[in-house]
Amino acid sequence: MQSRLDAQKTSPAAYDAMLGLEAFLCKASKLEPSLLELIKMRASQINGCAFCLDMHSKDARAQGESEQRLYTLSAWREAPFFTDRERAALEWTEAxxxxxxxxxxxxxxxxxxxxxxxEELVNITLAIITINGWNRIAIGFRYIPGEYQPGAHK
Incomplete structure (x- = not known):
């Protein structure tokens, strides 16, 4: 697979707007970083975004997320490793x-x-909207997974 284009270089203002959403979610939304990563991972699984799955699995692990929870995320309903709050967020992510x-x-x-x-519900919804947007950018422009390293996008 070959990447089609680099959205950040092609339309920096649009890309910066997406980064602004990420900055809000990470710094001002008051949502747990681990919850945000679970949301990003689950939406990316549903959308089949290999680039985002690679990125967010690495970010989640760098933040201390367990391999067990990441491996069972697609079966969160059956896996006993998620809190009720996380389950609610994952169900909303899927919906x-x-x-x-x-x-x-x-x-x-x-x-x-x-x-x-x-307020948290609005912020979780914004997180879901944002990752779905990133998934569509990465899928549409064929971003290539594998090279991302945690902390590189901050």
Whole structure:
């Protein structure tokens, strides 16, 4: 596979806008870094984004995430390694990433709102929107996985 183009070099202002969303999520959203990485990993699994899976598995491990949780993330419903709060976030991630399969069903929303404040729910939704955007950039322009190192994008 060969990369099609470098979005950062081609449209720096647009890329900086995406980086602004990331900066907000990492610095001002008050969401746990481990939760953000789980959201990024799960959406990237659903979307089949190898570049983002490579990046966020490395970032998660650098932050202390266990291999066990990363390996079982796609089966989070059956795996006993996730908290109820994480499960709610993962269910919301799936509902918003697979939007054509039910348009964020009411029952999922009712479950997720019990674990997050309204502000946190907005911020988690923004995290889901952002990773889905990054997935589409990486997939569309065929970013090549494997070379990313944690801390390189900060």
């Amino acid at each position: 918003l990433t697979l939007i054509t399969e039910g348009h964020a069903p009411d029952d999922v929303y009712e479950r997720v709102k019990h674990y997050f404040s309204p």
